[in-house]
Amino acid sequence: xxxxxxxxxxxxxxxxxxxxxxLYSRRAGLDFEIVEKLMPGGQIIKTxxxxxYPGFKENISGYxxxxxxxxxxxxxxxxxxxxxxxxxxxxxxxxxxxNKNKSYSFMCRSDRDxxxxxxxxxxxxxxxxxxxxxxxxxxxGRGISFCATCDGALYKDKVVVVVGGGNAxxxxxxxxxxxxxxxxxxxxxxxxxxxxxxxxxxxxxxxxSFLWSSxxxxxxxxxxxxxxFIRDKKEDRTYKFKVDAVFEYVGWKPxxxxxxxxxxxxDKGFIITNSQMETSQPGxxxxxxxxxxxxxxxxxxxxxGAIAAVYADKFLHNITHL
Numbered sequence: 169x170x171x172x173x174x175x176x177x178x179x180x181x182x183x184x185x186x187x188x189x190x191l192y193s194r195r196a197g198l199d200f201e202i203v204e205k206l207m208p209g210g211q212i213i214k215t216x217x218x219x220x221y222p223g224f225k226e227n228i229s230g231y232x233x234x235x236x237x238x239x240x241x242x243x244x245x246x247x248x249x250x251x252x253x254x255x256x257x258x259x260x261x262x263x264x265x266x267n268k269n270k271s272y273s274f275m276c277r278s279d280r281d282x283x284x285x286x287x288x289x290x291x292x293x294x295x296x297x298x299x300x301x302x303x304x305x306x307x308x309g310r311g312i313s314f315c316a317t318c319d320g321a322l323y324k325d326k327v328v329v330v331v332g333g334g335n336a337x338x339x340x341x342x343x344x345x346x347x348x349x350x351x352x353x354x355x356x357x358x359x360x361x362x363x364x365x366x367x368x369x370x371x372x373x374x375x376x377s378f379l380w381s382s383x384x385x386x387x388x389x390x391x392x393x394x395x396x397f398i399r400d401k402k403e404d405r406t407y408k409f410k411v412d413a414v415f416e417y418v419g420w421k422p423x424x425x426x427x428x429x430x431x432x433x434x435d436k437g438f439i440i441t442n443s444q445m446e447t448s449q450p451g452x453x454x455x456x457x458x459x460x461x462x463x464x465x466x467x468x469x470x471x472x473g474a475i476a477a478v479y480a481d482k483f484l485h486n487i488t489h490l
Contacts, residue, residue, distance in 0.1 A: 175201050185470065186202055188472075189202075201283055230466075294423060301384055322413075331418055333353070336417045338366040339366060351376050394411075439458055459472065
């Protein structure tokens with residue numbers, strides 16, 4: 169057997185999906201590790217208000233909801249191994265790993281350690297997509313942001329742009345009106361994809377204006393972002409637009425790289441699972457935003473994590489009693 173810690177299950181990612189999986193794994197009595205490349209909590213930490221999580225009549229911040237999940241885990245003696253990025257996962261057949269009683273088939277590598285596991289739950293989430301236009305890379309962190317909750321207060325009485333038409337874009341645009349004197353929403357279509365309740369709020373907000381059927385073609389400035397080039401597709405023209413900040417909400421890319429050669433992915437790289445969160449590779453499960461799912465919300469991630477843990481337990485029971 170090669171060096172490295174050996175566990176029944178490794179849960180990779182400590183957002184809502186991973187933390188939920190950890191709770192159910194503890195209930196099942198599994199020997200498991202939960203690891204996280206940054207700090208526990210996931211993307212929800214950056215969400216100002218969660219107003220659709222059942223059981224909370226009053227709005228709760230994403231940070232506070234994440235903290236409650238973390239505290240619940242800690243109460244059960246679950247400790248997240250932070251700053252532990254899993255860079256690769258390799259499948260090693262049981263006849264090669266030298267253990268007759270258990271099949272520690274998955275070798276999970278970080279920069280500093282190896283964990284061997286009989287099963288894996290991928291709860292690694294996703295990260296913001298980018299526009300990939302000229303000047304974007306230069307101004308990330310200097311006028312381009314992906315988190316209004318994090319950076320909105322920096323633009324008090326300024327002019328900002330939000331790019332996107334889904335729930336995240338509209339929620340963050342509304343949030344930015346607390347600080348900015350004007351918020352422009354640039355959307356490539358002439359109709360929003362957001363939920364109706366969010367549309368209504370945005371349309372009623374006097375600080376918000378819409379630039380329909382438009383895209384950003386270029387970011388310009390010296391040390392910081394100063395202006396953008398906007399392409400109006402309907403009028404077939406490009407024009408300059410002075411702005412202090414741009415907040416991008418154009419989609420997400422899955423953090424599925426460690427298993428890209430082990431499991432089936434869809435055309436965007438999200439992990440394909442069945443209803444038991446099982447992937448095409450026996451022993452590997454996926455939960456939350458990293459998987460191919462019709463809805464990416466905290467509540468669905470938590471449910472995914474619970475299901476993944478239950479079926480990982482069943483999988484482990486089956487291989488132990490072969």
